[in-house]
Amino acid sequence: MKKLKIYILTVGLFGLGACNDSFLNTTPATKVTEDNFYRTPADGFTALVGCYDGMQQVTYTPIFNDVLSDDAFGGTGKSDAHDYMMIDEFDKSKAPTIQNFYLDNWTKYYAGVYRCNVLLQKLDQIDWGTTPDLKTTYEAETRFIRAYLYFDMVRTWGNIPLLTEPSTDNLPQADPADVFKVIAEDLKFASENLASVTYTAQPVSTHGRVTKWAAESLLARVYLFYTGYYNQSDLVGVVTKSDVLTKLEDVIANSGHALVDTFANLWPAASIARYAGEDNKETVFAIKYTYTSDYNGNHDSFEGMYMIGMRGLNNYPYGKGWGAATVNPRLWNAYDDKDTRKVASIISIVDENLNMSASGGIDDSREYTGYYIKKYSPMCDKNGKSLAELAGGLQAQLDQYQDYVAIRYADVLLMAAELGSANAQNYFDQVRQRAFKTNFTSLPVSQSNIMAERRLEFAGEGIRFWDLLRQGVSVASAAIAESTTLLDGGTPAQKTILAANVELTKGLQQIPLNQITLSGGKLVQNTGW
Numbered sequence: 001m002k003k004l005k006i007y008i009l010t011v012g013l014f015g016l017g018a019c020n021d022s023f024l025n026t027t028p029a030t031k032v033t034e035d036n037f038y039r040t041p042a043d044g045f046t047a048l049v050g051c052y053d054g055m056q057q058v059t060y061t062p063i064f065n066d067v068l069s070d071d072a073f074g075g076t077g078k079s080d081a082h083d084y085m086m087i088d089e090f091d092k093s094k095a096p097t098i099q100n101f102y103l104d105n106w107t108k109y110y111a112g113v114y115r116c117n118v119l120l121q122k123l124d125q126i127d128w129g130t131t132p133d134l135k136t137t138y139e140a141e142t143r144f145i146r147a148y149l150y151f152d153m154v155r156t157w158g159n160i161p162l163l164t165e166p167s168t169d170n171l172p173q174a175d176p177a178d179v180f181k182v183i184a185e186d187l188k189f190a191s192e193n194l195a196s197v198t199y200t201a202q203p204v205s206t207h208g209r210v211t212k213w214a215a216e217s218l219l220a221r222v223y224l225f226y227t228g229y230y231n232q233s234d235l236v237g238v239v240t241k242s243d244v245l246t247k248l249e250d251v252i253a254n255s256g257h258a259l260v261d262t263f264a265n266l267w268p269a270a271s272i273a274r275y276a277g278e279d280n281k282e283t284v285f286a287i288k289y290t291y292t293s294d295y296n297g298n299h300d301s302f303e304g305m306y307m308i309g310m311r312g313l314n315n316y317p318y319g320k321g322w323g324a325a326t327v328n329p330r331l332w333n334a335y336d337d338k339d340t341r342k343v344a345s346i347i348s349i350v351d352e353n354l355n356m357s358a359s360g361g362i363d364d365s366r367e368y369t370g371y372y373i374k375k376y377s378p379m380c381d382k383n384g385k386s387l388a389e390l391a392g393g394l395q396a397q398l399d400q401y402q403d404y405v406a407i408r409y410a411d412v413l414l415m416a417a418e419l420g421s422a423n424a425q426n427y428f429d430q431v432r433q434r435a436f437k438t439n440f441t442s443l444p445v446s447q448s449n450i451m452a453e454r455r456l457e458f459a460g461e462g463i464r465f466w467d468l469l470r471q472g473v474s475v476a477s478a479a480i481a482e483s484t485t486l487l488d489g490g491t492p493a494q495k496t497i498l499a500a501n502v503e504l505t506k507g508l509q510q511i512p513l514n515q516i517t518l519s520g521g522k523l524v525q526n527t528g529w
Helices: 041-056 061-068 083-089 103-125 132-157 176-193 212-229 241-254 268-274 304-308 329-334 341-345 409-418 424-439 447-457 464-469 473-480 499-505 513-518
Strands: 283-287 346-348 371-373 404-408 482-488 491-497
Touching: 041 103, 041 132, 061 083, 061 304, 061 464, 083 491, 103 132, 103 513, 132 176, 132 212, 176 212, 212 241, 212 283, 212 404, 212 409, 212 464, 241 409, 268 341, 283 409, 329 346, 329 371, 329 447, 341 346, 341 447, 404 409, 409 424, 409 447, 424 447, 447 464, 464 473, 473 499, 491 499
Parallel strands: none
Antiparallel strands: 283 404, 346 371, 482 491
16 A cells, blocks of 8 residues: 555646756746745645655656666667667667657656755745654655755766756756765765654654665665765765764664565565565665556656566566566576576566567567566556556556665665675675575675675666676676677567777766757767767
């Protein structure tokens, strides 16, 4: 059951459509404006939900990130545009006319940031009455959301305008270090000002909201990326290695979070009736979705899920989709057959005796490998009816409602091990013991073993690319580069990803040309795009 309902709110905030007449379009969509709102704690909560909604809007990011990695290809349909192939190969020549692939993401990210900036600016004008602590709590949650959004943005584009107040100013790109400083300060504030309420003590009605444990965990993830990618010793002078390890140890010792006993039970498509459920003890932070999207402005679902469903065909329990992010066979083969994560993470058409031979399956697929992401696969019943529609959604494409689990407790354990915890071996073993059950054998803790484990643990969760990139662009380019043969419309076709393209772009993505044009040239395109 969804405990935190998220709906589009335009209270003194701006619409989420693409910008057409200014760099950042911030025209209020209702008669409720900043001048007559933000008066009561209830107004503050409504605006806070609007900030969560802004984070919820960007539903394709995990899918894009998997395509960028060595774990998945672009895929999609044989007659589709080559946009997913373009980002998969870091090669603009694959789709030279596509200049705005990331436009929807860009505008929605800035929409979410704008909402957060407005609320942070207006907190002082709210009459908090007998609930002064709410102000600090709402500020901490809002700053976490802003940090989460900016972290996605700065990793994706590297060079972005930085807005910490509500503004429509045409700003130049900031130094990435300045963006990371805001992220670090926001997460540090959130981690120090949210209550230390354990997972078991959290009211069910608050599931889906930011916690102290989520802030501490995300701060560690930011630290690892920034210090790795930019080759720095600390996080912009705000947070040290010792600081983030202390925070991770706090999560492990005091949060009440723990590993779900069986890995497959974390994912609906892998477990069916044994699913551990949303907001289970391993979920440190998830972006909540529901099946109430429609064509009237409500976008509450995880629409990116349909993008990765197997092309054109329902195969119970897996529902159909557009066939993007086809799984690289190298990932399937990277798993030991005794590792329970293998079949819980990946759909294997042959091994599960599924039918993809009919028209609309292989014949309509680009970069078909015989493998799909299972963790976030759309689902159907035995009659081929979408579970999203059976739940009350308008249609399968629109209303996939599985939550995106952004931070799992397994990640906390592996990050703490990587950062040199005195309990590193124990933390590392916990993750592997869950995966191998009675077939577990211990491996020594090392950077290479941790990175290999992270790949197997988080496959299909949008994490692998960033783990590669933070080890260095040369490491990422070597892992991603490949020359192989895939099926396009059932016909063998050569697939080549050049390490030189990843090196040239430094792993950064295309800034939408629309935004460069609207900025009057203040924004400069990333190299290679």
